Amino acid sequence: MRHFIVVGILTILASVLLYMGLSAAHLMPVAASAQAVPIDWMWNLILIVMSFFFSLIVVPMGYSLVVFRRRRGETGDGAHFEGNTTLELLWTAIPLLIVVSFSVIGARNLAQTLARNPQAPVIKVTGLQWSWRFEYPADSATGLVVVSDQLHIPVGEQVLLRMTSSDVIHSFWVPEFRVKQDLVPGRFTELTITPTEEGSYKVRCAELCGTKHYSMENPVIIQSQADYDAWFAGELEKAKLASSSPEGFGQLLVQQNGCAACHSITGGTLVGPTWLGLSGSPVELSDGTTVNADDAYLTESISNPQAKIVKGFESVQMVQYTFTPDELSAIVAYIKTIK
Amino acid sequence: MKNNTLGRAFLFLVIAGAIGYGLGLGIDFAIRGGLKFTASVPSAFALLFGFTAFFFGLYGYRGITRGLVFQVVGTIIGAALVTGIRALLKREIISPFLFTEPAWVFGALVGVVSFFFGVGVMTDWVKWARGIDTPDHHEDEPGWQKYFGVSLDHKVIGIQYTVTALFLLAVGGTFALIFRTELAASGLDFLTLDLDVFNQNGPQLYNTLMSLHGMIMIVSILLGISGIMNYVVPLLVGAHDMAFPRMNAFAFWVAVPASVLLLLALLLGGFDTGWTGYPPLSSRAPLGVQMFFLGVFTAGWSSILGALNVIATVVRMRAKGMTAMRMPILVWASVATSIIALTATQLIGLSFQLVMFQRLFGMGFFDPSKGGNPVLFQHLFWFYSHPAVYVFVLPGLGVISELLPVFVRKPLFGYRWVAMSSLGIALVGFVVWAHHMFTSGMNEYLRVPFMYSTMLVAVPTGVKFFSWVATMWGGKIETPTPMLFVLGSIVVFLLGGVTGPPNAMVALDLHLHDTYWVVGHFHDTIFGGFVFPFFAAIYYWFPKATGRKMNEFWGKVHFWLMTPSFFALTLGMMFIGLRGMRRRIVDYDPTLGFDGAHLFLTVCAFLIAISILIFFINFFRSIKHGEPATGNAWNSRSPEWQVPSPMPAHNYEVPFEVVGEPYDYGLPGSKFVEFAAKKAGTH
Amino acid sequence: MSNKQQHPNLLSQGVFIFVYLAVLTALEFFVAVTFNSVAILVAVAVVKGALVLWYYMHVNKLSEGDESSHESYAYKSGTNRLGLWLFLVSDSFVFGGLMVMRLSLLGMTRPDLSQTLGFFVTAVLLISSFFMNRGEVELHNGNRQGFLRNTMITFVLGLFFLLGVIIVEWHAVPAIAEPILHLFGEPEGKPLLTASSGPAGAAFFMMTGMHAFHVLTGLILLVIVWINGKKGLYDEKQYPVEAAAVYWHFIDLVWIFFYPALYLIGTAV
Numbered sequence A: 001m002r003h004f005i006v007v008g009i010l011t012i013l014a015s016v017l018l019y020m021g022l023s024a025a026h027l028m029p030v031a032a033s034a035q036a037v038p039i040d041w042m043w044n045l046i047l048i049v050m051s052f053f054f055s056l057i058v059v060p061m062g063y064s065l066v067v068f069r070r071r072r073g074e075t076g077d078g079a080h081f082e083g084n085t086t087l088e089l090l091w092t093a094i095p096l097l098i099v100v101s102f103s104v105i106g107a108r109n110l111a112q113t114l115a116r117n118p119q120a121p122v123i124k125v126t127g128l129q130w131s132w133r134f135e136y137p138a139d140s141a142t143g144l145v146v147v148s149d150q151l152h153i154p155v156g157e158q159v160l161l162r163m164t165s166s167d168v169i170h171s172f173w174v175p176e177f178r179v180k181q182d183l184v185p186g187r188f189t190e191l192t193i194t195p196t197e198e199g200s201y202k203v204r205c206a207e208l209c210g211t212k213h214y215s216m217e218n219p220v221i222i223q224s225q226a227d228y229d230a231w232f233a234g235e236l237e238k239a240k241l242a243s244s245s246p247e248g249f250g251q252l253l254v255q256q257n258g259c260a261a262c263h264s265i266t267g268g269t270l271v272g273p274t275w276l277g278l279s280g281s282p283v284e285l286s287d288g289t290t291v292n293a294d295d296a297y298l299t300e301s302i303s304n305p306q307a308k309i310v311k312g313f314e315s316v317q318m319v320q321y322t323f324t325p326d327e328l329s330a331i332v333a334y335i336k337t338i339k
Numbered sequence B: 001m002k003n004n005t006l007g008r009a010f011l012f013l014v015i016a017g018a019i020g021y022g023l024g025l026g027i028d029f030a031i032r033g034g035l036k037f038t039a040s041v042p043s044a045f046a047l048l049f050g051f052t053a054f055f056f057g058l059y060g061y062r063g064i065t066r067g068l069v070f071q072v073v074g075t076i077i078g079a080a081l082v083t084g085i086r087a088l089l090k091r092e093i094i095s096p097f098l099f100t101e102p103a104w105v106f107g108a109l110v111g112v113v114s115f116f117f118g119v120g121v122m123t124d125w126v127k128w129a130r131g132i133d134t135p136d137h138h139e140d141e142p143g144w145q146k147y148f149g150v151s152l153d154h155k156v157i158g159i160q161y162t163v164t165a166l167f168l169l170a171v172g173g174t175f176a177l178i179f180r181t182e183l184a185a186s187g188l189d190f191l192t193l194d195l196d197v198f199n200q201n202g203p204q205l206y207n208t209l210m211s212l213h214g215m216i217m218i219v220s221i222l223l224g225i226s227g228i229m230n231y232v233v234p235l236l237v238g239a240h241d242m243a244f245p246r247m248n249a250f251a252f253w254v255a256v257p258a259s260v261l262l263l264l265a266l267l268l269g270g271f272d273t274g275w276t277g278y279p280p281l282s283s284r285a286p287l288g289v290q291m292f293f294l295g296v297f298t299a300g301w302s303s304i305l306g307a308l309n310v311i312a313t314v315v316r317m318r319a320k321g322m323t324a325m326r327m328p329i330l331v332w333a334s335v336a337t338s339i340i341a342l343t344a345t346q347l348i349g350l351s352f353q354l355v356m357f358q359r360l361f362g363m364g365f366f367d368p369s370k371g372g373n374p375v376l377f378q379h380l381f382w383f384y385s386h387p388a389v390y391v392f393v394l395p396g397l398g399v400i401s402e403l404l405p406v407f408v409r410k411p412l413f414g415y416r417w418v419a420m421s422s423l424g425i426a427l428v429g430f431v432v433w434a435h436h437m438f439t440s441g442m443n444e445y446l447r448v449p450f451m452y453s454t455m456l457v458a459v460p461t462g463v464k465f466f467s468w469v470a471t472m473w474g475g476k477i478e479t480p481t482p483m484l485f486v487l488g489s490i491v492v493f494l495l496g497g498v499t500g501p502p503n504a505m506v507a508l509d510l511h512l513h514d515t516y517w518v519v520g521h522f523h524d525t526i527f528g529g530f531v532f533p534f535f536a537a538i539y540y541w542f543p544k545a546t547g548r549k550m551n552e553f554w555g556k557v558h559f560w561l562m563t564p565s566f567f568a569l570t571l572g573m574m575f576i577g578l579r580g581m582r583r584r585i586v587d588y589d590p591t592l593g594f595d596g597a598h599l600f601l602t603v604c605a606f607l608i609a610i611s612i613l614i615f616f617i618n619f620f621r622s623i624k625h626g627e628p629a630t631g632n633a634w635n636s637r638s639p640e641w642q643v644p645s646p647m648p649a650h651n652y653e654v655p656f657e658v659v660g661e662p663y664d665y666g667l668p669g670s671k672f673v674e675f676a677a678k679k680a681g682t683h
Numbered sequence C: 001m002s003n004k005q006q007h008p009n010l011l012s013q014g015v016f017i018f019v020y021l022a023v024l025t026a027l028e029f030f031v032a033v034t035f036n037s038v039a040i041l042v043a044v045a046v047v048k049g050a051l052v053l054w055y056y057m058h059v060n061k062l063s064e065g066d067e068s069s070h071e072s073y074a075y076k077s078g079t080n081r082l083g084l085w086l087f088l089v090s091d092s093f094v095f096g097g098l099m100v101m102r103l104s105l106l107g108m109t110r111p112d113l114s115q116t117l118g119f120f121v122t123a124v125l126l127i128s129s130f131f132m133n134r135g136e137v138e139l140h141n142g143n144r145q146g147f148l149r150n151t152m153i154t155f156v157l158g159l160f161f162l163l164g165v166i167i168v169e170w171h172a173v174p175a176i177a178e179p180i181l182h183l184f185g186e187p188e189g190k191p192l193l194t195a196s197s198g199p200a201g202a203a204f205f206m207m208t209g210m211h212a213f214h215v216l217t218g219l220i221l222l223v224i225v226w227i228n229g230k231k232g233l234y235d236e237k238q239y240p241v242e243a244a245a246v247y248w249h250f251i252d253l254v255w256i257f258f259y260p261a262l263y264l265i266g267t268a269v
Helices: A002-024 A036-067 A085-114 A225-242 A246-256 A295-303 A325-337 B003-032 B040-059 B063-088 B101-119 B123-129 B143-148 B154-183 B202-237 B245-267 B288-316 B329-361 B374-385 B387-408 B415-429 B433-437 B444-456 B458-472 B481-498 B506-512 B516-546 B552-578 B595-625 C006-033 C038-056 C059-063 C073-106 C115-140 C144-169 C174-183 C199-230 C239-264
Strands: A122-128 A131-135 A151-154 A159-165 A170-173 A180-183 A189-193 A199-204 A217-223 A282-284 A290-292 B656-658 B673-675
Touching: A002 A036, A036 A085, A036 B458, A036 B481, A036 B506, A085 B444, A085 B458, A085 B506, A122 A151, A122 A170, A122 A180, A151 A225, A159 A170, A159 A180, A170 A199, A180 A189, A180 B506, A217 A225, A225 A246, A246 A325, A295 A325, B003 B040, B040 B063, B040 B143, B040 B245, B063 B101, B063 B143, B063 B245, B101 B245, B101 B288, B101 B329, B143 B154, B154 B202, B154 B245, B154 B516, B154 B595, B202 B245, B202 B288, B202 B329, B202 B387, B202 B516, B245 B288, B288 B329, B288 C073, B329 B374, B329 B387, B329 B415, B329 C073, B329 C199, B374 B387, B374 B433, B374 C073, B387 B415, B387 B458, B387 B481, B387 B516, B415 B458, B433 B444, B444 B458, B444 B506, B458 B481, B481 B516, B481 B552, B506 B552, B516 B552, B516 B595, B552 B595, C006 C038, C006 C115, C006 C239, C038 C059, C038 C115, C038 C239, C059 C073, C073 C199, C073 C239, C115 C144, C115 C239, C144 C174, C144 C199, C144 C239, C199 C239
Parallel strands: A122 A159, A151 A217
Antiparallel strands: A122 A131, A159 A189, A170 A180, A199 A217, A282 A290, B656 B673
């Protein structure tokens, strides 16, 4: 009996200490969204349960190892004790009860996390190898659509992200917002977020998506409504300007579609060939021939990337974009300016 | 094994490897018109030639050598055939990997089938088909040589499985060390973008190594549990062999060409999909992914046929008096595992086949532009791949339950409950798969029921833990090396167990999914449920197989080096995972501040590697130089320890009858089994 | 077990079961082309499957107690029987997975195929199962010639089914396929269903392909059993014949579910 009391006290002590230690360690990153609140609440609850059950097994085990160890010179066996049905029923029934109650709590917790305001503005998100593209609601005055590779949201405003992928599966995750959702080609998935802390974060792709999966990280800026409005006005201005000159339009398209993730404009080799001084220069292809990078070549290489493969880039496959002829010539015009 | 034989084998490996490399270099030169030393074809030829020559040096032109020669020749003939047909149809016939993808796939299939004929595992079946009867018992060669050819003895096959599993463990571990080194600091350190090895740049090579680490370890685990089950289950139930000895041999030899294919996947362009191989990523990955799919598909048959054999053996071959409730727990666990492996494995084979056909014939199963559904793949895949986790751990948990009473000197607490909990885990395991898909975009209403079913697994698992603790309570606990590993596995598996429910809670999983938290969690479950018990089983049954014990001192060094390093490794993984470290990335944002943590994890990984190296040296040295142990090495009640070690070729000379409970330690005068009196004149 | 008095019994039982199966298949076809009730089609398939499982595959033999020594032929055959059934359980997960794939991709639509042709090939496979059963019973009754004759008929029908699927349904040899398809009421110039044309084509080729592969292995087993049977190897030790027969019926069983899934339920696309 004495053994049971000692172990009981030690177990409770260990669980309390373990829980206190774990919660003092602040294991989770900063919580910056309304969705993080129920999730962090659940995390705390789970920490208590984890601490308790870990101690409940480890402490009696450690105690037995010390107290019931075979001492030098001992030869006999342990007590012949085959089991206890009451005890077995008890440690089946109690965990079952805990599991059932956690299921109920978990379902409500999920509902809280996913709660959404039907009037929330919708931002269209496209994942592509290896960047993100955000399309904001059309400007009510001009009807122009702002597209950016950055996600800007005014603090405190709930937005609905309507997401899809143009190639493989990606996953939208901002650790400070907690929630995560895959982007699946051919269908739309949705995620509601309500940022609560101003700051600069990053959306990080959480589903393996190929060679540069690791660098599929774009800025997420949570700012005051005033700052957001200023940014949005600036972007709108850019969109207006872009519609006037083809080079500007091309640069905007390049920025929106994340081309720079693979093609440098400074001369370094990323996943694809650099654009620096590309236009008009000779290009050696994988089949040994050499072509001149004229407009026709550049246009073909964007719309049908596998037609001519540059030597040294046989192992990568560029995303198949669908640009209109106008957009294509704008991008080519932009590439020609990179000298 | 004579040292000069081994020396000759290595010499052959180097010479043939060099010849293969040179030949490949020539072919590669012809294809690309330039010399590239890190190209795919030379390395692939070097691997195939070197591997084959190694076994030729060791064993001569028979058994495994003949199998590998047949596989290489078969692959080339098959690929050449398809290439010829393509030439007639005026299609492309040459790729940077020598053959085109359809040619490689068909060649690889022909190669695998040729291997079976080469190694000789089909000989008896071919004779049966021709109406010729063959004897049930073949006499094996004496000494180490029997392990390199087809043997029908379950003990030989068990050891073949175990050693192959250890080999693959070393290969998979080496891959892990390579990418762990890259991760030690942020930035692309040596796996850079301008690297070009096996037609892959640095990040692609990282993805390949990471993916292969996963799958090679999984195959290693499947072979490891087959090793334990094959060696031990017939001994525990008192059978002279498995129910189907030829199929048993076949199931093992399937794994050899499968392993060759998996290694080829690395050399033939790799694949950047992770072991999960989700389309559309896998339907656009390089050629390597096809070798990977074929390798897994082939290895799957090893698992399926092995499981079939275990169930049939347990149902039909038990000794007299061994009722269901008197079977040793490991036998229960093996049956539970086999039920899953027998059925669910087909689904991973099918899902991979569908992607293969999608690539080869443009069938749009998972291609949205052709009306396919990428999420369907995930359902088919996880229907196996979640229960697979229970395939990995149930035999390990069985080993824990089997060994604990021996070293505690007390009956297993609540035998029936422990036995039934294995079945409970196996059955519940079939209906939890979609918890891997909480963020996948599947139908939202599925999330909550799968959360319920997943949480339910905790109940039978809890029963096991409580029963183990109660078994230890009031015993006379001894702690030789096998027991240390049993204790280690309980604690490590517990850590894996308590870190599971957070993933089951859907809302919390939205944060945890695809992070290092998950990586830490599953390494805990697999180490606790398989790796630690596997080592415990090897230390424990080593004397049964060899008549010698493994060195206790170095065994303890192995344990005390591996356990703390492993704890630090997985706890560190979980910590950075919570803070935002994603899975499967070759480089991480330095502003996250994980550099120090990753360096620490890399050091831990190397410490584990050193401990495993110590184990390997101890293992191979003890075969010859271990302390002799021909009697009941651990003072166990189990039938296999009631006869002298090493075990005779056809197991028990006289059959035994079960007369008591398996774990009645501490009950004076009780016995589990009783051997019939030896009759003069009979064998 | 082997009892001459069962002779007329078992043979006539085979005939009765065949008649049931034939009537049910005709019913299926009728339901499909008239009011197409999925519930009835599923129910009929389940009944057909149960009849094959019980009367042709003798699943009940698995639970037969046998007290003989572990070394006896009867006991070893029992172990082999268990092994075969375990294999079939495993294999049915492949077909189950394919069925899930079909339901997920196509839902309540089906590939646009000639229903009459489907009915015809199904009938061929069903009749082959009848002769397989007959062959097994004949051997059981000690009639080697009867066994060989019936096995040969089974083989020919099976081959006919296999070639029919590959040449006609897959359009492997258009010169033969065109007139036959025309005969079964397919209009001239109808767009072909190909493996890469869409989900219906993918599902159809994958399911029939996997099934055809099993038919092929079944045919090889039948050849082996026929040759060895001719040598008289199975006059006493009959388990290999039982195994080949059970495997053949299993192929039929799979088709009992694939047939409505591919040809009958839902609307054609």
